Amino acid sequence: MAFGFDFKREEEVKEYIENLGIEYRFGCFKEKKPQVCHLLGDYLESIKRDFEKAGKVYRSNCLDHNYGKSCLKIGNYTLIGKGLLTGDAEAALPYFEKGCELGDPTSCLHAGLLLAGAGPNFKVKKDIPRGYNYLKKSCDADDDKACQYLSGMYLVGVPRDYKNFNPHKPEENKNVDFLIKPNPKEAFKFALKACECGNIYACANVSMMYNKGDGVEKNPELAEKYKTITLELQKASELTKELKFQQGLENK
Known part of the structure; x- marks a missing residue:
C-alpha cells in the first residue's frame, strides 16, 4: 500500500494519508469489514483528530458489527466524555460489558473496575459479585491489572459495608460482614500471576509475601528473586519513559 511513495516529501506523505483514509472508508462502509471499521476509527482519532466522528465509527462497529475492541473504545469515549459533552460511567458500562462478552480482556477489566467501585468519581452502583466475575475473566486472559486488583481484594477483603471497616487494622474487622473475606493464599496466587504478566507492583x-510468609511458605531466596524481577521491570519502565521523552524532544 505504501509502495511508490517517497516519505521524505511532504506532499507524498499527505497523499498517502488521504489514500489511507479512502481505503479504510471503502473497507468499512462498502465491504462492511469490522477490522477495517476499527482502523477507520483509529485513523479519525489519531490522524484527523476528529473524536466525534471516530466515536460514531467505534459505536457503530461495536453495536452493528460486534467488534470487541471498538466496544472498548466507545466505552472509554463515553466514560471520559471524549467527543461528547460530558462523561457518563453508567452509559459506558454496557459497552465494556459487551466488549467483554466479545472477548476483549481490557473491556472486562474496565467493567469490573466500575462495578467494584474503583473510580471515586464514577457513579455506578456497586455490584461486587459481577465486578469480580469480570475481573476474573480479564485476569484469566492474562491482564496484569485485573490480576493485581483481585489480589488486593483478597489481601484486605471486601466488606458489605465500609462504615466500620479498617483495612490497616485487620484485628478490628472481626465483626465485619465480608462479601469477599481476606484470604492471603488467594491474594498471593493472583499477585503471582499479575507479576508473571509483567506487573511491577505485583x-x-x-x-x-515470600519474605514474610504471607499466603505462602516463607522463602528468602524466592523473595530475593522477585525483588530482582521488580527492579528489572522498574529499570525497563524508566528506560521506556526516557526514550519516549527523548523522541518527544527530537520531534519538537
Whole structure:
C-alpha cells in the first residue's frame, strides 16, 4: 500500500494519508469489514483528530458489527466524555460489558473496575459479585491489572459495608460482614500471576509475601528473586519513559 511513495516529501506523505483514509472508508462502509471499521476509527482519532466522528465509527462497529475492541473504545469515549459533552460511567458500562462478552480482556477489566467501585468519581452502583466475575475473566486472559486488583481484594477483603471497616487494622474487622473475606493464599496466587504478566507492583508484593510468609511458605531466596524481577521491570519502565521523552524532544 505504501509502495511508490517517497516519505521524505511532504506532499507524498499527505497523499498517502488521504489514500489511507479512502481505503479504510471503502473497507468499512462498502465491504462492511469490522477490522477495517476499527482502523477507520483509529485513523479519525489519531490522524484527523476528529473524536466525534471516530466515536460514531467505534459505536457503530461495536453495536452493528460486534467488534470487541471498538466496544472498548466507545466505552472509554463515553466514560471520559471524549467527543461528547460530558462523561457518563453508567452509559459506558454496557459497552465494556459487551466488549467483554466479545472477548476483549481490557473491556472486562474496565467493567469490573466500575462495578467494584474503583473510580471515586464514577457513579455506578456497586455490584461486587459481577465486578469480580469480570475481573476474573480479564485476569484469566492474562491482564496484569485485573490480576493485581483481585489480589488486593483478597489481601484486605471486601466488606458489605465500609462504615466500620479498617483495612490497616485487620484485628478490628472481626465483626465485619465480608462479601469477599481476606484470604492471603488467594491474594498471593493472583499477585503471582499479575507479576508473571509483567506487573511491577505485583512482583514487589510477591517478594514481600515470600519474605514474610504471607499466603505462602516463607522463602528468602524466592523473595530475593522477585525483588530482582521488580527492579528489572522498574529499570525497563524508566528506560521506556526516557526514550519516549527523548523522541518527544527530537520531534519538537
